[in-house]
Amino acid sequence: MTDGDAQVADVSTETFNRVMVTNALSPMRVVEALQDVVPPTGTIGVMSSRQGSLTLNDRAGHEIYRASKSALNQLMRSFAARHAHDPRTILLLCPGWVRTELGGPDALLTIAESVPGVVDTIEKHAGDGGLHFVNYQGQTVPW
Incomplete structure (x- = not known):
């Protein structure tokens, strides 16, 4: 993202919209469109x-990126509900x-x-059911 350390008031509406669409809306559109091909x-x-964790946000920077990932997390939580x-x-x-x-x-x-950890984490959680916020090492990330 180009305005990574810009404060939110200094980020253009165009940049804000682009980051939110890329990181929150677009992934949800894919999930909604393809959910029926995922078996039970x-x-x-x-x-x-x-x-994207609200709990772990204890320093400034990357505000729009953080907000977009928090939005994605919230949308996925709604999807799960x-x-x-x-x-x-x-x-x-x-x-x-x-x-x-x-x-x-x-x-x-x-x-x-990173990738092998992501794959291992996906495989480790297979069959768990429910919503999980985890890192590439399989550890739970606080909301």
Whole structure:
């Protein structure tokens, strides 16, 4: 995101809308459109972020990104509530701080280190049912 450390009042409406559509609305559209192809024993997972946690937000920066991931988490929580009797597992997944264009060169993990953890976490939670907010190591992330 280009305005990563800008305060919310300084971010253009266009940037705000773009980030919210990319990180919250679009993933939910995919979930809604494809939910019927996920079997009852399957898992629906979306890429969230530790930065979407309200509890863990104890420092400034990346306000719009954080808000977009919090919005995604809230929308997935609503999805789970609408499907309360659905046996499928629903995962909000945090990949860790990964060296990508968004994560930057100082990030702690490579893509090759993060992805196996994400896959293992998805497999570990198979059949659990319900909504889970977890990181790539399978640890619960506080809301």
